[in-house]
Amino acid sequence: MRHEGVYMLKKSLAFLSVLGILGLIVFSLNAFSGIDEGTVTDPAFERKTRGTVAFDHDMHMEAPGVTDCATCHHYYEDGVLIEFESSEGLSCSECHMGKGGDIMPLIEAYHQQCRSCHIEQQAGPVTCAGCHEKP
């Protein structure tokens, strides 16, 4: 009986630490995410010079041209696009910090992804003031 009690205690401790780790993962996703209450505000831009950009994440999953999460959260390995693989657990800045090299700087990554689809679909804002609220 006594052994069983210890076993149960160990088990619940293990369970609690799993919960703790899950909590940390969820917390860190949110802490470093650029999605905040219906806006994209990427913490990787240290100094903001433009106003906040509205972005309805849920609505965009149903927008025309969006076939899956990887439409925006694409995944590359050694510069090669891996089809059917998505990077939704990674922020854009994880890859697009643009310290020289071939990779598109973060600001262009956002602009090209957001704007080119709006132009293609003839829907959604395409001007600076259309996306960036007045600061």
Ligand code: HEC
């Ligand atoms: C139209 C583009 C677009 C589509 C489609 C899209 N996302 Fe995102 N998502 C974004 C952008 C932009 C961010 C902010 C990126 C950053 O912070 O680096 C983001 C952030 C996230 C985050 C970070 C945590 C948070 O606060 O939400 C998760 C998780 C996520 N997306 C999951 C998904 C999943 C799952 C799908 C598909 C069901 C999806 N996304 C489809 C653009 C998109």
Ligand code: HEC
């Ligand atoms: C796993 C790393 C990685 C992540 C995460 C990532 N990218 Fe990319 N992305 C790349 C690489 C590598 C290329 C190809 C080289 C280049 O054009 O910079 C690329 C290309 C692009 C391009 C040009 C080609 C195209 O598909 O239109 C845009 C725009 C872009 N990324 C935007 C984004 C945005 C916005 C996010 C976040 C929602 C994001 N990327 C997340 C690695 C990544």
Ligand code: HEC
């Ligand atoms: C794959 C295509 C696609 C991508 C990528 C995309 N959008 Fe859109 N967006 C749309 C479409 C389509 C609409 C029009 C939806 C409608 O009016 O029903 C739209 C509408 C919008 C609107 C207007 C919403 C409203 O209520 O009128 C904003 C703001 C917006 N997008 C911001 C962004 C931002 C910021 C990004 C990049 C982080 C982005 N979009 C990326 C397709 C896209």
Ligand code: HEC
């Ligand atoms: C389709 C939407 C869209 C359009 C159009 C657009 N932007 Fe952005 N821009 C974004 C998004 C999304 C980000 C990343 C948002 C963030 O984290 O603050 C961004 C980031 C920026 C940043 C870096 C962050 C900052 O505040 O300093 C600058 C500068 C900027 N945009 C300038 C412009 C200018 C200038 C124009 C017009 C020529 C423009 N943008 C048009 C969506 C857009």
